[in-house]
Amino acid sequence: MSVMDNDNSIASNLENYGFGNLVDIMRRLRAPGGCPWDKEQTLSSLRRYILEEAHELVEAIDSGEPRDICEECGDLMLQVVFAATVTEESGLFGINDVCRVICEKLVRRHPHVFGDVSVENSDEVLRNWEAIKAGERRNRSADSSAMAGIPKGMPALLRAWRISERAAKKGFDWKSGDIESVRAKVLEELDELRAEMKGANVSAMTEEMGDLMFSLANLSRHLGIDPENTLQLANEKFIRRFREMENLASRENAEMEKMSLDELELLWQSAKNIES
Numbered sequence: 295m296s297v298m299d300n301d302n303s304i305a306s307n308l309e310n311y312g313f314g315n316l317v318d319i320m321r322r323l324r325a326p327g328g329c330p331w332d333k334e335q336t337l338s339s340l341r342r343y344i345l346e347e348a349h350e351l352v353e354a355i356d357s358g359e360p361r362d363i364c365e366e367c368g369d370l371m372l373q374v375v376f377a378a379t380v381t382e383e384s385g386l387f388g389i390n391d392v393c394r395v396i397c398e399k400l401v402r403r404h405p406h407v408f409g410d411v412s413v414e415n416s417d418e419v420l421r422n423w424e425a426i427k428a429g430e431r432r433n434r435s436a437d438s439s440a441m442a443g444i445p446k447g448m449p450a451l452l453r454a455w456r457i458s459e460r461a462a463k464k465g466f467d468w469k470s471g472d473i474e475s476v477r478a479k480v481l482e483e484l485d486e487l488r489a490e491m492k493g494a495n496v497s498a499m500t501e502e503m504g505d506l507m508f509s510l511a512n513l514s515r516h517l518g519i520d521p522e523n524t525l526q527l528a529n530e531k532f533i534r535r536f537r538e539m540e541n542l543a544s545r546e547n548a549e550m551e552k553m554s555l556d557e558l559e560l561l562w563q564s565a566k567n568i569e570s
Contacts, residue, residue, distance in 0.1 A: 316372070317389050320379045337380055344373045345447070356526075402426065424463060440464050452522040454511035468516065476516045480509045538565035 323332040351366040375389055382388035403426050405411035413419050431438045440460045444453060461467060468475045487502040514521035539561040543550050
């Protein structure tokens with residue numbers, strides 16, 4: 295049965311849709327007589343949608359709303375199926391190959407579940423995982439550095455966490471529990487930034503600002519705090535308080551743009567008090 299012949303059965307089977315139906319629908323959208331927009335997409339054009347859907351899923355998870363999480367899981371899954379459909383048309387690989395490869399990888403990287411390796415805790419699991427990954431890279435003559443495989447497209451703070459985490463697994467790190475030394479490094483980088491600010495050299499200030507942010511991500515790792523999530527929480531807190539400032543100004547028929555900095559600071563403090 296061709297994809298075209300299967301159109302009616304797909305549309306009439308809403309109650310029993312499964313993963314196979316998603317694959318069939320995506321192939322139909324890309325087939326002759328399908329959707330013009332879907333047929334125009336390439337792996338390059340899908341990049342932005344893959345990133346957007348991943349972020350929307352994370353936002354849904356933060357909301358804690360099951361229905362939203364379910365929907366966003368589907369949207370992200372669609373992008374994977376979409377990309378695999380595009381490559382299938384080029385004769386490279388299809389969604390079944392994607393499933394096979396990830397299943398093989400999961401079994402290979404969990405010898406404590408599917409093999410005879412014993413582990414005592416999740417730390418041992420992670421050490422084994424990284425060792426297996428490094429072996430895989432060596433076997434295919436890929437980059438075997440501990441820094442290999444950290445995506446450049448990751449949010450910068452999360453990437454800084456991953457980089458320092460990989461370095462720590464090679465022993466290049468402060469001693470566990472030595473938070474004071476990590477904090478001292480943050481202060482050292484802050485002093486170096488302050489020194490460069492006196493010279494007003496933008497390039498030098500940029501470098502020192504980066505070093506400061508990297509050291510803050512390192513401090514977050516040692517404290518067991520996700521730096522990306524932490525900054526997002528701070529962003530949302532600022533937005534909430536700023537909106538309250540706007541509300542307070544509106545009630546007083548005042549325009550924030552025309553208020554002095556001292557007046558704005560009073561609004562900010564009022565917004566903080568209201569929130570607390």
